[in-house]
Amino acid sequence: MYDFAYHKPSSVADAVKLLAADPDARPISGGQTLLPALKHRLNKPSSIVDLSGIAELKGIRREGDRLVIGALVKHHEVANSPEVKAAIPALAQMAGTIGDTQVRNRGTIGGSVANNDPAADYPAAVLGLGATVVTDKRRIAADDFFQGMFTTALEPGELLVAVEFPIPEKAGYAKMRNPASRYVMAGVFVARTKDGVRVAVNGAGPGVFRQAEMEQALAANWAPEAVAGVRQSPDGLNADIHGSAEYRAHLVTVMAKRAVASAG
Amino acid sequence: MNVVAPFEGIGASVKRKEDLRFLSGRGQYTDDIDRPGQTYACILRSPHAHALIRGIDLAAAKAMPGVVAIFTGADMTGIGGLPCGWQIHNKDGSPMAEPPHPVLAQGKVRHVGDSVAVVIAGTRAQARDAAEAIEVDYEVLPAVATMEAALGAGAPRVHDGVEGNLCYDWHIGDPAVNAAAFRGAHKVVEFDLVNNRLIPNAMEPRAAVGDYDPTTGDYTLYTTSQNPHVIRLLMGAFVLQLPEHKLRVVAPDVGGGFGSKIFHYAEEAIVTWAAGKLARPVKWTADRTESFITDAHGRDHVTKARLALDKDGRFLALHVRTLANMGAYLSTFSTSVPTYLYATLLAGVYTTPTVYAEVKAVFTNTTPVDAYRGAGRPEATFLLERLVDVAAREMGMDRVEIRRRNFIPADAYPYQTPVALQYDSGDHVATLDEALKVAQWDSFEARRAEAKTRGKLRGIGISTYLEACGIAPSAVVGALGARAGLYEVGTIRVHPTGSVTVLTGTHSHGQGHETTLAQLVTDRLGVPLAQVDIVHGDTAKIPFGMGTYGSRSLAVGGSAMVKAMDKIVAKARKIAAHLLEASVEDVEFDRGTFRVAGTDRTKSWGEICLTAYVPHNYPIEEIEPGLEETAFYDPKNFTYPGGCHICEVEIDPETGHVDVVNFTAVDDVGRVINPMIVEGQVQGGVAQGIGQALLETAVYDENGQLLSASFMDYQMPRAGDLPPVSVATHATLCTHNPLGVKGCGEVGAIGSPPAVINAVVDALKEFGVRHIEMPATPAKIWNIIHADHKLAAE
Numbered sequence A: 001m002y003d004f005a006y007h008k009p010s011s012v013a014d015a016v017k018l019l020a021a022d023p024d025a026r027p028i029s030g031g032q033t034l035l036p037a038l039k040h041r042l043n044k045p046s047s048i049v050d051l052s053g054i055a056e057l058k059g060i061r062r063e064g065d066r067l068v069i070g071a072l073v074k075h076h077e078v079a080n081s082p083e084v085k086a087a088i089p090a091l092a093q094m095a096g097t098i099g100d101t102q103v104r105n106r107g108t109i110g111g112s113v114a115n116n117d118p119a120a121d122y123p124a125a126v127l128g129l130g131a132t133v134v135t136d137k138r139r140i141a142a143d144d145f146f147q148g149m150f151t152t153a154l155e156p157g158e159l160l161v162a163v164e165f166p167i168p169e170k171a172g173y174a175k176m177r178n179p180a181s182r183y184v185m186a187g188v189f190v191a192r193t194k195d196g197v198r199v200a201v202n203g204a205g206p207g208v209f210r211q212a213e214m215e216q217a218l219a220a221n222w223a224p225e226a227v228a229g230v231r232q233s234p235d236g237l238n239a240d241i242h243g244s245a246e247y248r249a250h251l252v253t254v255m256a257k258r259a260v261a262s263a264g
Numbered sequence B: 001m002n003v004v005a006p007f008e009g010i011g012a013s014v015k016r017k018e019d020l021r022f023l024s025g026r027g028q029y030t031d032d033i034d035r036p037g038q039t040y041a042c043i044l045r046s047p048h049a050h051a052l053i054r055g056i057d058l059a060a061a062k063a064m065p066g067v068v069a070i071f072t073g074a075d076m077t078g079i080g081g082l083p084c085g086w087q088i089h090n091k092d093g094s095p096m097a098e099p100p101h102p103v104l105a106q107g108k109v110r111h112v113g114d115s116v117a118v119v120i121a122g123t124r125a126q127a128r129d130a131a132e133a134i135e136v137d138y139e140v141l142p143a144v145a146t147m148e149a150a151l152g153a154g155a156p157r158v159h160d161g162v163e164g165n166l167c168y169d170w171h172i173g174d175p176a177v178n179a180a181a182f183r184g185a186h187k188v189v190e191f192d193l194v195n196n197r198l199i200p201n202a203m204e205p206r207a208a209v210g211d212y213d214p215t216t217g218d219y220t221l222y223t224t225s226q227n228p229h230v231i232r233l234l235m236g237a238f239v240l241q242l243p244e245h246k247l248r249v250v251a252p253d254v255g256g257g258f259g260s261k262i263f264h265y266a267e268e269a270i271v272t273w274a275a276g277k278l279a280r281p282v283k284w285t286a287d288r289t290e291s292f293i294t295d296a297h298g299r300d301h302v303t304k305a306r307l308a309l310d311k312d313g314r315f316l317a318l319h320v321r322t323l324a325n326m327g328a329y330l331s332t333f334s335t336s337v338p339t340y341l342y343a344t345l346l347a348g349v350y351t352t353p354t355v356y357a358e359v360k361a362v363f364t365n366t367t368p369v370d371a372y373r374g375a376g377r378p379e380a381t382f383l384l385e386r387l388v389d390v391a392a393r394e395m396g397m398d399r400v401e402i403r404r405r406n407f408i409p410a411d412a413y414p415y416q417t418p419v420a421l422q423y424d425s426g427d428h429v430a431t432l433d434e435a436l437k438v439a440q441w442d443s444f445e446a447r448r449a450e451a452k453t454r455g456k457l458r459g460i461g462i463s464t465y466l467e468a469c470g471i472a473p474s475a476v477v478g479a480l481g482a483r484a485g486l487y488e489v490g491t492i493r494v495h496p497t498g499s500v501t502v503l504t505g506t507h508s509h510g511q512g513h514e515t516t517l518a519q520l521v522t523d524r525l526g527v528p529l530a531q532v533d534i535v536h537g538d539t540a541k542i543p544f545g546m547g548t549y550g551s552r553s554l555a556v557g558g559s560a561m562v563k564a565m566d567k568i569v570a571k572a573r574k575i576a577a578h579l580l581e582a583s584v585e586d587v588e589f590d591r592g593t594f595r596v597a598g599t600d601r602t603k604s605w606g607e608i609c610l611t612a613y614v615p616h617n618y619p620i621e622e623i624e625p626g627l628e629e630t631a632f633y634d635p636k637n638f639t640y641p642g643g644c645h646i647c648e649v650e651i652d653p654e655t656g657h658v659d660v661v662n663f664t665a666v667d668d669v670g671r672v673i674n675p676m677i678v679e680g681q682v683q684g685g686v687a688q689g690i691g692q693a694l695l696e697t698a699v700y701d702e703n704g705q706l707l708s709a710s711f712m713d714y715q716m717p718r719a720g721d722l723p724p725v726s727v728a729t730h731a732t733l734c735t736h737n738p739l740g741v742k743g744c745g746e747v748g749a750i751g752s753p754p755a756v757i758n759a760v761v762d763a764l765k766e767f768g769v770r771h772i773e774m775p776a777t778p779a780k781i782w783n784i785i786h787a788d789h790k791l792a793a794e
């Protein structure tokens, strides 16, 4: 990695100040995405702002009909949190399948959502549940937050502070892993809330997206059979040495079916 | 009377002596070695598969902080290229094409990762920073990334002097006899298949530290090698022209090799040479990306085969035509792998009377390819065991029955094959029957039916194989083109109080020699295991050695130790006879006790050892003091482990995912010294075999860029991918080495891939699948299922 300056602020305000002062500064949370990039010299930040000392970014809280998860909360904590398991078991289950033990004990929800890797797990849950992303300046609806491969509505220097999830009536997640990286090859998060049904697809395309036809089918009939006949178009999906766009499109239907089945 | 705990000798599953060191993080690997005043090397690597170097501008790089020196090919013209250790001859008798393999590129790069320049600096980061500042003016040339492209008319040449990119066109067997046998056949089964290219991925990346003492002119190279003496010989004699007494090569703890650390690599010569030039130690450690693009890859064959059968399913003749990818340069043993380690195995466990094999070795603009766990034998086994399954199906015969009908019977040993080898022992019916029983082969259809109720496609596959290892008789391999002898060396150093240090020319990089080889001493001399230490991996300590590969350590290295122990016992008996005032003929030795036959007059091991070093009362006229013996052992033949592997899989037809649900290995590895270590070796080999069959493959694009150049895209097997592997052994003893051992290091990787693919094909039989190329990935299987049978997602 290249040399950089290192800061460890203890408040969101200080972190934002440090980021504002240096356009080439980067925040770091669990480092599970940023550190490998630095080690490969794919990134050359002038300074690193370590968020791990900021208490405001930690903790999982139930606030009425919402579950609020601080940006620094690790995958392992979400997977094992009694609050999450009670409110959104599918979210806990999903977090427990991210990467491996080491990754889950370092990686954070804030880092994952801010990074918006098309093959990451969290974006599907955030979009599928219709969550709200809270930053140091504003609140952003999931539908507006994710803007395609590694791109989000976050502005330079803006910090993701928490994610607020509505508590669904039912939710489920299923994914097929990429055989090599074990990130998501095609995944589907389904949720039914009082506002309706949402279906979010990750892994298969260049970014997480909603599957409208499946949403309609499930709104009419919440059952695996309802989505089994809905075909995802391969147009615009990813194709690589691990599988064609057609294969991924097919997996979307299979995973949707399994996600609904797991939601019960 | 017998002080030795018998459970530490041959046959005891004692725990590995080395594991405390490894499991507690206290191994000493090459990168752990730091020399005073050390500098760090970073190699600038070619980003192109094929390009001319029009110029290299070092000005900016030289001005970077910490830079000590930068060298390019222009600085290294005085030294030799990396040698190839095995010369193959063409069908017409002419020698193979052997283009130079420069240590640093000379005007042209031939694969992504080819070394262009080396920066030596005060820190690793400084070296890398400066390497990034080097400006190379490349003229990119069209590349040949596949053998098909390389052999095409008018293809670009990897080496200007090598016409048609053909390294050699070799054959074995009698073409006329073979052709005649085909004419009389009831049926001919034709079959094409690919053996996928693999990237070894040892846990420890390669590393090398060069050191030079200007006051003595002594060089030391610490390196991640499976065979330090071979590196000293190749690098000293062919590359740097350094005599052995001025060059010490140390291979300390090495974190896995699987073949990839046999070969002499450019970086070893670079750090040694640069240390001399700069009179400062130079360290280089590969990062994982460098390992992917510069460690020699494995396999990569494309084969067309024809099998002739009579009406009863007996094999009459086999004809095989194989293209073998050499990559851009000839790595040390690359040329032997698809010839003498592959085609000579094409009789397998069968009585096929005539085998004719033609092998073309091809240069491409890819990383060099060389021996990888099994080296040639997995390729032969995969071909044969797939072909036999296809033949069974096309003859309407049972897969097991066709094998039984063609087995070499146990009483036919020693058995001369039509492709040079003479197998010494084996019992294929025994290993087959045992495996069928353990795997519950006969009740499989019930399990298939049950899986179906869960929506899963279940299949079972079998492979009955044999391999040749314990390499090898020097005279034989010499006649076949090897430029080295393949004996092994062992020194038994008995200390005055009776403990023992063994110096062995083999090298342990995961195999557990420090335990297994010590067990040989315990068994023979009666010295407790705790009092036996094995020393390996240092040319300054060990007289000589050819190292560890080809499952040779026990069969060849262990046999050398037995010979040395024979000499120790002979001398010790003389000392005992003197002390016991008996004649030598009357003195018996049994694990620690010398006894005058038929009496209770004895001397202990300790007394004899002490006497050897404190020779007050000693037959000094007859023998010298001391108790240390060395033996060189040259094997009389290869050893021939074999056995039967059975794999059971379940496929999810919706995703194409293959779950290996059961794996049974019943192997004949000859006498078993430590059953626990054998089990571990077999399991590890099977893991690699499952990796090859289902997960791993090196993929190049048409420009010669490696697409699977990280673990994000290259699928290493993980614990969760692997089934419980049931390992059993059934020994027929090797008849020509003193221990009766055959070798267990590679059997797992050799026998398993066809068992896995046979199971996958069996699971998919309702789709009319004849073959599926490795790795059988979910996407590939999904394509097969959906090609002619649009399985609805519902």
Ligand SMILES: Cc1cc2nc3c(=O)[nH]c(=O)nc-3n(C[C@H](O)[C@H](O)[C@H](O)COP(=O)(O)OP(=O)(O)OC[C@H]3O[C@@H](n4cnc5c(N)ncnc54)[C@H](O)[C@@H]3O)c2cc1C
Pocket (backbone or CB within 6 Å): A026, A027, A028, A029, A030, A031, A032, A033, A034, A035, A036, A051, A071, A097, A098, A099, A100, A103, A106, A107, A108, A109, A110, A111, A112, A114, A115, A117, A119, A120, A121, A122, A154, A158, A159, A160, A161, A182, A183, A184
């Ligand atoms: C071996 C391995 C396997 C993995 N497998 C999976 C997998 O299966 N599924 C999956 O989803 N992920 C996987 N990951 C990624 C992992 O989940 C990461 O933890 C996650 O993507 C990023 O979280 P982090 O806390 O590590 O973020 P970091 O690496 O610290 O940061 C990631 C990016 O987000 C930015 N950032 C971090 N925090 C904030 C913030 N609060 N506000 C604004 N920007 C911020 C950083 O500047 C950086 O650009 C894997 C990672 C590894 C190393």
